[in-house]
Amino acid sequence: MSNTKKVNIFPRTFWIANTLELFERWAYYGMFTVLSVYLTDPVSSGGLGFTQSQRGLMQGIATALLYLLPILGGAIADRYGYKKVLLSAFLTLASGYFAMGYFSTYATVFASFLLVAIGGALFKPIIVATVSKTTNEKNDTIGFGIFYMIVNIGGFIGPWAASRLREIDWVYVFIMCTIVILFNILLLWFYKEPKKEDESDESLADSLKRIIRNTIIVLKDGKFVLFLLIMLGMWTMYMQLFFTVPVYITQWVDTSGLYNALPSVLQSAFGSVKDGVGIIPPELMINIPALTIIAFQLIMSNMLKVVKPILSMIFGILGIALGFSFMSFSMAGITIVMGTIILAFGEMASSPRIQEYIGRIAPKDKVALYMGYSFLPVAGGNLIGGLLSGNLYASLSDKYIFLRDYLNVRDIKFSPEINNDNGLLFKAAMENMEMTKEQLNTLLFAQYNPGTIWYVFAAIGAVTSILLFIYNKRAV
Known part of the structure; x- marks a missing residue:
């Protein structure tokens, strides 16, 4: 079957859902990749001038809720309908983004970011469910492959657009995010509600009770819970790419050498001039792993298909730790480039294998249920990672x-x-x-020696790998 025919087998709602995902990721990553710098940059430079500890607390709590609340968002969507809840999600997101750009006190910016987290939590489960319901066993592999590609496209466009707009004024970044989300409201006109597989009239209260019962079932599995706890370390370390690296680059890293090495066309596209010096903005530097993954994920997946998932995760997490360690070597921009590329290969070896491993250790009749709780270490890693980022940076790295x-x-x-x-x-x-x-x-x-902070986070990754190795030996 040709690629054109493969693409044509998906219904219109599949493509509308993917387009909604593209714009939502555009807005979110456009905001999130510059947020650390915006929150902590001096007021005289256009930032909000918050402390690193304040930044870490805000980012940790809000992003943890973003990963915890979708389980409730899914229940709400099942009860009241996907289209209605999507509309509520977009209105909440647009309000949050707009408010983030116009408020400047800590409490109001924090509250605005929480609105974004709530809106994102309502949106996430609906889009994944829509893609699932508009694909089947014959085309779900390519369907979710397209979905993953769309996520990365949105995740690349957002930071690039934000890097251009913040040169004018920070407020334009949040106006962009608001407009992009409002465009999704227009697209809802073309969104058709997928048919429900289960037509039961389960109330929202009953749905929440079912979620609690399922949670108890999962938490009784000690082996699975131990695995989730160990994986907290990976996500605590990994999230520093978004929490800590942008601030570190802004304060310490000289990217002028990278800028000067680029052809003039690429300098205009990916660089900016600050105080007469050409630089590469941090939000584009931390996009290097996304580009690396797009280029090499299929090759890596093919190479690692004969490697057990747990071993792939162990060495992948060590690779991420090595990438962070590399960033400590000097102030030169090339150390960040090399560090993020190494990190990306570690991510390719570890992150995709997590779901595969859970599918293998879960009881055969509860695979889908267990998969649904794989987000718990991500939420916990965001919370712990945010708190550690703020406090450790203030102690070890704040210029x-x-x-x-x-x-x-x-x-x-x-x-x-x-x-x-x-x-x-x-x-x-x-x-x-x-x-x-x-x-x-x-x-x-x-x-x-502000680069010491990367040894701390790398140590968290190394300990996580060791614990996974011991866990695997005991579990066999």
Whole structure:
């Protein structure tokens, strides 16, 4: 069968669902990949000036809810209908994105981000269910392959568009996200509700009771629960790609060499000029793993098909840890590039095998049920990862905390107005010490070694791999 014929076997609702997914991922990753920088950049630079600990708390709680609540969102959708709940999801998402761009206090931005998390939790299970209901055993492999490709396309376009818009003003990033989600409301006109396989009139309360009963069943399986607990370590480490790496690149990494190495066409497409120096924005640097996965996932999957899932996960997690370790070596942009590429190959070896492994260890009559709870370590990893990111970065890597310590030791003082803004303080220190930005960065990097944070997160990954190895030996 030709590729054209394969594509034509899907109903219209399948394509509408995938288009909704594309725009939702466009909006989410457009916001999420720049969020760490937006929250913590100095007010004088256009950011909100929150502390790293405040950032970590906000990101950890909101993203954990984003992965925990879909199980309730699915129950609500089954009760009230996919189309109605999708409309509610898009209105909630649009409100949240719009508010994030216009509020500036910690409480209001936090509340706005929670709205985005709730909207995303309503959206996620409906789209996956729609793709599932509009495919069958003959075409579900290519159907979900198309879905995965669409996710990555949206995940690439969003950060690229955000990197262009934030050069004008941060608020335009959130306006973009709002408009993209509102466009999904128009697409709902063409969305046809999939037929329900089960026509029972189960109430929402009964659905929630069923979810609780299923949860109890799953949590009674000690082997499965232990596996989920161990996998918390992987997701705690992995989420630093979004939580911590963007801030680290912004504060410490010199990407001018990468920018200068690009042809002029690519410089215009993927670079920007800041203070007269060409750079690669952090949101595009952390998109390197997505591009690597798109290019090599099929090759990696074919190479690893003879390797047991648990062994693939063990070495894959070690690969992610190695990637993070690599980022600590220097301030050069190439270390981030190499680190993220290594990380991507580790992700390709581990992440896709998790579902396969769960399918093998779950009771044959409960595979679908167990699969539904594979999100628990992702939610937990987001929560723990967010909290660790904020607190560890403040202790081990925050340039502005280091600068204040350096100035205090040398009894260099500035006015309260300058002290209260990190950006103004750094510029004043440059002038006082007669240094360029690069020289002051290098001095602080050499004295305080901010790359230590990557060894901590890599250690979490290494311990996770060791625990998985022991778990596998005991489980055999």
